[in-house]
Amino acid sequence: MTIVSDLSPAQAHSAAVSRRFYITAWRWHFYAGLYVAPFLLMLAVTGLVMLWTATIFGRDGEKTFVVTPRSTMTGVSAQAEAAIREIPGQIVQYIAPRHPDQASLFRINQADVSFMVAVDPYKAETLGYWERRDGLYDLASTIHGSLMIGDLGDRLIEIAAGFGIMLVVTGLYLWWPRDGRSIRSILVPQLSAKGRPLWKSLHMSIGVYASLFLVVFLISGLTWAGIWGEKMTQAWSTFPAEKWDNVPLSDKTHASMNHGGVKEVPWTLEQTPMPASGSAAGVTGTPEGQPVSLDAIVALARNLGFDQRFQLAFPGDDTAVWTIARDTMSNDSANPFMDRTVHVDQYTGRVLADVGFTDYGLAGKAMAAGIAFHEGDLGLWNLILVTVLCLSIVFLSVSGIVMWWKRRPKNAARLMAPVVVEPGPLWKTGAFVMLVTALLFPLSGAVLITVLLLDLLVLRHVKPLKRALN
Structure with missing residues (x-):
């Protein structure tokens, strides 16, 4: 029996080209997913x-202890x-309390160990203490x-984030x-x-629903990474x-205020040098002629508009500053x-620098909002959205592995990647995509080029390896 195609030769050729490119994209998606899914x-x-x-x-x-609000608080120096x-x-x-029923927090260093102490701001009585950055949040x-x-x-996570964006595009x-x-057909799952x-x-x-948010999360996370973030985006x-x-x-930058891997200063300020105390610079801050005490600095913070929770870093040496x-x-x-x-300034009480959101550059503003969104800090809606997104990513990672396992023949001793018989005419489009990836995300691009070279020079010439990886 002869099967007659309804397609013209030109249409058949176009369909074959499209099919080869589709399989190529699927192959990229497959290999990227193998690396990215665990990350x-x-x-x-976490x-x-x-x-x-x-x-x-x-x-x-700060939410561990609850205090009974009173009409007045004791001085912060008494709490200290x-x-x-x-x-x-x-x-x-x-750290000033966010709400009237929360405790004040003080960070105290003992040699190389740092403790947080909770104090009732109304009675100036300690409520408890714990080793700082030693909890579940900090481990995660x-x-x-x-x-x-x-x-x-x-670096491994940065590579995964770059490939993650490729995963979204190919997906x-x-x-x-x-x-x-x-x-x-793609917006509504076929539950039957x-x-x-x-x-x-x-x-x-x-x-499809998670892709847009995932790209935002990957890019905002990449801006903290050591190469794409610190050496490129943040530096510029x-x-x-x-x-x-x-x-x-000062010789120190704002990054010196961070604690280990936990970021504590705005992204756009991390590499900016700190100002130094010990000059007549700045504008009037605390009342002139009066001691520059802890209570005076806290009063200045309130006068400047720092209501509810804010953080006050004490001067750490002779040239350091108070930082609100x-x-x-x-x-x-x-x-x-x-x-x-x-x-x-720790000696004169004069304000040496005052930086707000409006002073940030475009990237700094995007990061101020992006990181807050990334961490779920913008309210209940943000908390729910981030929770749903994280659960969606867990499902996508697991389901990708399940689909591969179900497609893989029983007892197959190879990865069973989608097979492209030969490069199609659209290979240049794929090469362009890889070039863009290498330029935008150099670490991921370097790995991609290395893998391609290994494939060209080694893997395809060693039959056992070629079979195992296909």
Whole structure:
């Protein structure tokens, strides 16, 4: 029996070309997914732990204790004295309570160990203490940022994030409606299906909804990474210290205020030098002729508009400054437009620098809002959205593995990647996509080029390896 095709030779050729490109995109999606899925799973799980630990207990543990509000609070210096009596050492930070029923927090250093002490702001009595950055949030944060293996972990995650964006692009191409299907076919999962088709339909629909948010999360996360973020994006978008009018600068940058892998200063300020105390620079801050005390600095913060929660870093050496800060990244507020960092000379009480959201560059503003969104700090809607997204990423990672396992023949001793018989005429389009990836995300691009070279020079010439990886 002869089968007659309804397609003209030109249409048949076009369909074959399209099919080869589709299989090529699927192959990229497959290999990228093999590497990316475990990282996405880790990022989603640790992200959920951080999100809900901060929601229930507070990022710094400020929600652990509840106090009874009174008409007046004691002076912050009296609260600090109570904290020092509980944990003798060097006091380095004060965190004002967000709500009237919350405790004040003080960070105290004892040699190389840092403690947080909770104090009732109305009675100046200690409520408890704990080792700082030693809780579940901080463990999850360290895994989330570096896999607990330092720079190597940071680089591995950065590679995964770059490939993750490729995963989104190829996924959208693969699932985009074709062959007469409507957009509804990808937006509404086919729950009546069974087996692999059901997994495929759920993976496709959830992936489409999650893709836009996932790209935002990957890019905002990449801006913290060691190469794409620190060496490229952040370096080009750092707030210029020259904007401060003739202020002496320290050898330290704002990044020195971070604690380990936990970020505590706005992204755009991290690489900006700190101002230095010990000059007549700046504008009037605390009342002239009066001691520059802790209470005076806190009063200045309130006069400058720092209501509810803010953080006050104490001067750490002879040239250091008092730093009053509030930003969404540190969970101080739910409004990135209220970000503000003020540096005060420890001797004169004069304001040396005052940086707010409006002073940031475009990238800095995007990060102030993007990181706050990334961390679920913008309100209940943001908390729910991030939770749903993390659960969606967990499902996408698991379902991708399940689909591969179900497609793979029983007892197959190879990966069973989609097979492209020969490069199609659209190979240049694929090469362009890889070139763009290499330029935008150099670490991921370098790995991609290395893998291609290995394939060309080694893998395809060693038959056992070639078979195992296909």
